[in-house]
Amino acid sequence: MVSLLWGALLLVLLPVLISGNPVHPTLIHGGGDEPLDLQHDHPDAEDSYNNLESDGIPQELHSLPTTQLEKEKVEKFDPSRLNYTALRLEIDEELDRLSKREGRFIGESRLPKFLSNLGKFLDFEQVVKEIETSIMSSMSCNACKAGVGLLQHYVQNGKTRDDIIKAASRLCMSFKIETPRVCMGIIYLMADEVVYVVENLVMSPDEVCGFLIGDICGTPYNPYHEWRVAFPPVPKPPIPQPEPPMEGMPTLKVLHLSDTHFDPEYRAGSNADCGEPLCCRASSGPVKSLDKRAGLWGDYRKCDTPLRTIESMLDNIAYLHPNIDYIIWTGDLPPHDIWNQTRESNLNVMRATVQQLMDYFPYTPIFPALGNHEAAPVNSFPPPYILGDYSVSWLYDELDRQWRRWLPQDTSPSIRKGAFYSVLVRPGFRIISLNMNYCNNKNWWLLINSTDPAEELQWFIYELQGAEDRGEKVHVLGHIPPGHHDCLKIWSHNYYKIINRFESTITAQFFGHTHFDEFELFYDEYDRHRVTNIAYIGPSVTSYYKLNPGYRIYTIEGEYTGSQKLVLDHETWVMNLDEANRDGVPRWYQLYSAKRAYNMRNLLPEEWNSLVYKMALEDDLFEKYLRFYWKNSVVREPCDPECKKRMLCDLKSGRSNDRKHTCAKIKKQIENREWKDWKNWIFSGLTITSLATWWFWG
DSSP: OOOHHHHHHHHHTOGGGSOOOOOOGGGBTTOOSSOOOHHHHOTTHHHHHHHHHTSSSOGGGGTOOOSHHHHHHHHHOOGGGBOHHHHHHHHHHHHHHHHTSTTOTTTOOOOOGGGTTHHHHOOHHHHHHHHHHTOOOHHHHHHHHHHHHHHHHHHHTTOOHHHHHHHHHHHHHHTTSSOHHHHHHHHHHHHHHHHHHHHTOOOOHHHHHHHHHOGGGOOOOOGGGOOOOOOOSOOOOOOOOOOOOOTTOOEEEEEEEOOOOBOTTEEEEEESOOSSSSOSEGGGOOOOSGGGBOOSSOOSSSOOBOHHHHHHHHHHHHHHOTTOOEEEEOOOOSOSOTTSOOHHHHHHHHHHHHHHHHHHOTTSOEEEOOOSSSSSSTTOOOOTTOOGGGOSHHHHHHHHHHHTTTSOGGGHHHHHHHSOEEEEEETTEEEEEOOGGGGBTTOGGGGTOOSSGGGHHHHHHHHHHHHHHHTOEEEEEOSSOTTSTTBOHHHHHHHHHHHHHTTTTEEEEEEOSSOSOEEEEEEOSSOTTSEEEEEEEOOOSSOTTTOOOEEEEEEEEOSSTTOOOOEEEEEEEEEOHHHHHHHSSOOEEEEEEHHHHHTOSOOOHHHHHHHHHHHHHOHHHHHHHHHHHTTTOTTOOOOOHHHHHHHHHHHTOSSTTOHHHHSHHHHHHHHHHHHHHHHHHHHHHHHHHHHHHHHHHO
16 A cells, blocks of 8 residues: 555655645746746646546546646646746755754744745645555646656755755655654655665656656656567467366365554554554554544554454464465565664564464465565665665565575575565466566656566566466466556556466466455457456455455365366455454454355456446445455445446556556446436436326326
8 A cells, every 4th residue: 555654755855756846936937026827828738638638548537637726726837837946946045044943943834935825736635645545647747747857956956865855854844744753754764765766867757757657647758668578489379268167176275465564563542543654553642532542453544453463363364264275475564654664673574474474374385475565665676786785685685584484495596686486386386476566656766777677577478488388377476466556557568468478377366555355357458358367456454544454265276187276266354343442352254255245157357357347337236346345344435436437447457557448448338327327317207297297187
């Protein structure tokens, strides 16, 4: 899950990924004492906005401004006309003024003059919300470009790391994005690496924001970030007609754990509403009322998982599912206190979590994948050619040592190089675990060069070709789902091609990251109506946030001649957090079985595709999916018609930043249904009126 903290830092230090710094109108090129009439001064503003709406992408899927006021803000805030020199000078003057007032820097609450008209140009709360949800609009795009331009201007003019930290910290605290300790902590933690990347950057703000934010921000051509994987000269084998598995054959039982976010500092009764990205700790400040206290077993607010909840879950699994054949574990182990983390603290959480699994499942094979929160700073995964202090070998070397408990020695080279591996589970069945942080749009190292970092995808093809030659079936593990907006477009599209090429070999995919219970579908690149594959997205253990803790159990084809290792069914198990905190005792129960709940004949990709279209037409079915999506949380958010379109679109989007293709058909079906409902309502009204008239006049 994207942390608000991440947004807070990037807003003020690297807005490239999220938001920016709106300025007073006098800082727009042209100067003068009076604010410029930006719309008059820039007559192409409306045409630019209209182009965004007419690019074939459904407007509501990008959450574009819907009110005239929001539209005007986007039109008037034109980052291409910012006077960065004037803006930087005003920031420097403000910092000089503050430095002369001893002891007032942290506590200063008055905004600098050039920021006083912030609300005229950017709805800051909307931008922060877009950061958290990864649903960007043109407002975030404009702010991104402004922020990138300002940061590049600082670096190019010789500003030191300390200068940039001071400016970023001042802005963070002035905007009250976070508390002073959070602002200072996260900026100091990330500053060195971010400045290093900006110093080595050869991209303009337009290119940076288009590359990282995606379609809504435009995607200008950049040869550094346009690449294709190479396939061996082996033709794709004929695609057999999908057949449901045979009844009564042996099966495997597989546990899927994801996003545990274990918080060793969780304290029951502490402040659960502290106003920071992570609460429920002794350091979260005083508790102002009884309803603000953290629950014994966790909390629906921005709090992570206490040890007692993890132990309760593992104990429940060991008791209720004693015959688990193996475990897939898709990452994100540390808590969300990303302003307060060190390499050693994250390694300690990883070691503790590994030990928890060893205590409860000492003889069960475990196949892990790396999450984006394991790094310190969060999301920082430099490719192998980055050496020295910035190298990520501190993490990958420890992963190899910890994962060696379950993996063979021949996986060590690829784990130490890039935290990915391939392992033969049983004859004819292979698991490949990918490091999805090399597609993460919040991994700033990819700005330097995103071309297949660590040569992971090329290695992936090599492993799949070998598996195809040997007649093996493959399951793929990872953390960030490839169709999620957090996955870079170019990486995701290359991955999609690989899945299409090896659709007969790859029979299932498993991811985490979103914390919700969902899935993504993949379609033939030449016949977009033919579904080829599915990625299952497992629910999170953490309740962060508004969720119940959960885990997933899969039933998979076992060992027999002709086994495809297809998923036969899956069950999601949850703990009712509200009930557990009220009664003092946790109760883990099966929320649903996919086949039974959705009345599916099997779990072939085509059946999932049919389910998506059924949900578009049947409100009750979609409401059931929505309840499962939120893991039956009592504080789940409502979903209006636009939300429904976006959620169903997500299910069809195994390729990121491609909604104009993946969403067109489902959007049309929903709109046709809405129009039909209106026609029926109008017809019903006319019929009632006619009957009443006939009755009255006899």
